[in-house]
Amino acid sequence: xxxxxxxxxxxxxxxxxxxxxxxxxxxxxxxxxxxxxxxxxxxxxxxxxxxxxxxxxxxxxxxxxxxxxxxxxxxxxxxxxxxxxxxxxxxxxxxxxxxxxxxxxxxxxxxxxxxxxxxxxxxxxxxxxxx
Numbered sequence: 001x002x003x004x005x006x007x008x009x010x011x012x013x014x015x016x017x018x019x020x021x022x023x024x025x026x027x028x029x030x031x032x033x034x035x036x037x038x039x040x041x042x043x044x045x046x047x048x049x050x051x052x053x054x055x056x057x058x059x060x061x062x063x064x065x066x067x068x069x070x071x072x073x074x075x076x077x078x079x080x081x082x083x084x085x086x087x088x089x090x091x092x093x094x095x096x097x098x099x100x101x102x103x104x105x106x107x108x109x110x111x112x113x114x115x116x117x118x119x120x121x122x123x124x125x126x127x128x129x130x131x
Contacts, residue, residue, distance in 0.1 A: 002026050002114040006037060009121045023114060030098060031088065031108035033120070038087045042080040096124040 001022045008017040021036055028036075088108065090096055098105045099121040100112050112118070 003116075004033075004112075004114055004118060004120055006033075006120045006122060009123050011123060011125075026114050028112050028114065029108065030091070030105040030110045030112070033098070033112060034087050034091055034108075035084050037122075038084045039080050042078050042083055046077045094125065096122055098122055 002025065003020060003022050006019045006021060007015045008019075009015055019037065019040065021040055023032075023036070091098070091108065099119075101117075101119055105112075112120070
C-alpha cells in the first residue's frame with residue numbers, strides 16, 4: 001500500500017488540515033489524487049455529519065452556511081461525482097494548486113510517484129476583495 005499525507009496550507013505555509021490517503025499503485029495522476037481526496041471527504045461527510053467537513057475542504061455542502069450560522073438544517077448527502085467534477089474544474093481554473101515535493105502540478109495528467117518522503121500540499125487561493 002502506498003500512503004500519502006496531504007496537507008492543506010495557506011499561502012504563508014501554515015498547515016490547516018492533514019489527510020492520509022492510501023493508493024494501490026506507486027504512481028498516480030493529479031486527477032486521481034483530487035478524485036480520491038474528494039471521495040474520501042464526501043464519504044466522511046456522508047457517514048458522519050456536517051461537522052466532518054474541515055474548514056479548507058474541497059467539498060462544500062450547499063447548506064454549510066446555515067450550519068455555521070447555527071440554524072437547524074436537514075442533513076443532506078453529498079453527491080461524490082458532482083463534487084469531484086467541481087474540484088477538477090477548480091483545479092483547471094486555478095481555484096487551488098497542488099505542490100508535490102515543491103513541484104507545482106499544472107495538468108490533470110501530471111504524475112506523482114509515491115514514496116515514503118513524498119510531500120503533497122494543496123493550496124487554496126483566496127480571491128482578492130473587490131475583484
